[in-house]
Amino acid sequence: MDKDKLDRIAEKKKRWQEEAATARERSEPFMTVSGRPVGALYTPLDNADLDYEKDLGFPGSYPYTRGVQDNMYRGRVWTMRQFSGFGDAYDSNNRYRYLLEQGQTGLSVAFDMPTIMGYDSDSERSLGEVGRCGVAIDSLEDMEILFDQIPLDRVTTSMTINGPAAILWCMYLANAEKQGVSLDKVGGTIQNDILKEYIAQKSWIFPPEPSMRLITDIFSFAADHVPRWNTISISGYHIREAGSTAAQELAFTLADGFAYVEAGIQAGLNVDRFAPRLSFFFNAHIDFFEEICKYRAARRIWARRMKEKYGATDERSLKMRFHTQTAGCSLTAQEPENNIVRTALEALSAVLGGTQSLHTNSMDEVLALPSEKAVKIALRTQQVIAYESGAANTIDPLAGSYFVEALTDQLEAEAEAYFRRIDELGGVLPAIDQGFFQQEIADAAYDYQRAVDREDLVVVGVNRYNTSEKVQIDLLKIDPAVEEKQVRRLKKLKESRDNDAVARSLAALKKSAAGSDNLIPKIMDAVRVYATEGEIVAALKEIFGEYREKPLF
């Protein structure tokens, strides 16, 4: 836009401001859920430097601000992937088959806490936690049951597992082999993002260095044998859930992503050999526009850095593909039905932001594991957005909005500022060691809580329009017998398997762990003879040690 025109707009805007200033405004501050102040009006003045070709471009083309596919949802709508799992492998297998019948297009496995932390169901530490917030998996036997009658060459599966990701992945692959599916036909995702565990989610097992080695071992093994697998899902979701702002989620997640790229390069891999299989996972929080801008900024930053800093040339390395989940932390225990509305708005922001797959939370998740009815409503929410709302008819429909473009730029600039601070601290791992991320997030979480307590941020049904109605909603209960049953079955397995073979495989694994071989083939050998997850983790702990958190508040 030429200068004269902008000057005229500036002058008119000034006049408008003077008039608007006489009108009374609401008392609460105008800010996003991240505490970012928002102006009353955005105009071309806010996008004066925007260069369409350089900053936005076309869908499927660099810098991918408008989306990573040429035709986006006009080709195929996003994958509706509801995260679920509970009880034992039998219970979850039933739920998965129900979801597939309801039109869900991909599976997403939630594991229980003992599985996530690398303990078997019969460990003392697992007491009371088996099958509670996900499915209990101890060995290949459980994995076989989990995917019974689900052909692994026809569904893709996402597994939310990090510390012991290599082990669960090997179980999945070994199960595919048993189903007669060759590994190059198997597709899916493992979360496998250990950096955000240290930063936010806190389900770590090993210290950073051996953890990073396991990750690069997976990159390398997948590149050779499992080419359709997304080897990592670099996750901002948990950073946000831990209380970060949108800008922190964006910056820290991308910083983690670049750290994995650097680790892969340092392990001797060509960037274009593994980068196309990196995927991302973001949160969709309640602040509608800020979230949309976050996704757009993320794609642009990723493409620019991958090209300019890491020299990636394969365009698949430059395209940021991501999964989105609506914000669990935005749900309220009070009047839980309101959560359906929150989730719908959040899901719409993810769609307008160009997500590749989406999980919508169930309204009762803040109270317990979701019931079947609540899960169905959550899935229906996505289907309504996809097929009724019209949001999927055109690509990146909010591009060119003065506000949206300005906010996209602002988020990108804030992320760049964070990258500089992280560099000054020596990179992601040293910054973790110094507690940088943890402190930033803890501060943001505390500020948020204070803002809600002061009613600077309104949460309907909580700090405004609250009624003390009792919650009347049917919750899914996990039968405590699940734990006993699982432990009994595990005991039987440990008696009936070839225990000499197990001992041999674990000894070989430890030997390799102490050296520098790729560990994936050794873990494959161990899971094939039904070594349990807990046994494999314990063997690796002997060599690698355990991580301990930082005392920061």
Add this chain to the structure above:
Amino acid sequence: MQDLVAELLKGNRRAAARLISLVENDDPQKRELLKGVYPHTGNAYLIGITGAPGSGKSSLVDWLLKQMRKDGLTVGVIAVDPTSPFSGGAILGDRIRMQDHALDNDVFIRSMGTRGSLGGLSRATREAIQVLDAFGKDIILIETVGVGQSEVDIVKTADSTVVVLTPAGGDSVQTIKAGIMEIADIFVINKSDLPGADRTETEINMMLDMKKSKAWRPPVVPTVSVNNEGIAELWNSIQEHRSHMEESGRLLEIRRERVKRELTEQVEYLVKNRIWERVKEEIEFDSLVEKIVHREQDPYSTAGDLLAKINFYERETGEGG
């Protein structure tokens, strides 16, 4: 209440914990309790760990605990964290690093807030040490707040003082106030896998070279506390320092100094208390304050008048304080 002391001496952990609370809270019975505790103290060896926040003190303590337990020693830990001057509250998080020892009956860990004390320890650290000493711990580890320059109390309190530095602190040793350098019996360069560790070590050694020769030259021990590297060496250095302290007679000397200070403080405390009790009974303190505020009097002569009015000197000599 005296039952608590008896229980403590029998090894009751709950009694130890209660006693520390009572002395920390200035319970009216505090002095009586400490009288019962004192005869059973003097057996533990006291090790202070100080250094800037983030230097890894708590993980060093964790690893030292493991070493000491391997040698069959029983250990008490006092971990001090700052009390907020604004709210008076505190978050005491040093235990996070030490939770592996939570279930070891021969380790007792206690977190304390500074509660207004400025010298790097809490107000009641010394009394808490006495309780753990009488409780029968062989070693007592004291982890200071670690705010930097004001860590002077530890050297008056501990038999050996370990100063923890890091290469990544950004502080070249030159810039660290001389005070913290003077108190070290042992230097640790933690996180010594980070760049700059060699330089830090050289700088410390250069500073030590410039000092006139002393009977004990503080060793400089590089550690990586997250990986347990250098911990055995650190424990060796501490034991060597202890032998030096014992054999040279220096330990007795500093403990005598400590008793001297304690006795002086107790005398001062009693005198002060007595004076203030009288002042409270006989003088309208607030009205004097008002007069000084309005410049009708000055604090210097008022203080003298006040003591004369309660016949402080006369009664003090008459009743023997």
Add this chain to the structure above:
Amino acid sequence: MIQISSKKVRILVAKPGLDGHDRGARVVARGLRDAGFEVIYTGLHQTPEQVAETALQEDVDVVGLSILSGAHMTLVPRIKKMLADNGMNDVLMVVGGIIPEEDAEELIKCGNADKVFNPGEPLETITGYIKSKF
């Protein structure tokens, strides 16, 4: 100097069980500090034994447990029993997390908890409750 007791209420904020969601525990710990309490934080992934022993050594007046993994009906009664075995029956037990109402009622009815807070509770409600008890 007139002797004033400098008694402070000490609160253990503990994360028993395997879940790593410490956002709530940390925000509450800070809120309690800012309300003048002395907070001892255990860190994540504590066993009931560790929680009870820490409460004993630190001689706390309040034990606050944050549990989001659904294991509360197993963990809370175990910790309560161990505290009682340690002679700490009078400690105020406060539980926070994703606790369905009927579970909360049962924990309170059986004397395993004095109070249960759900997600989204304002800090002032929590600090105010504890203040009212001392």
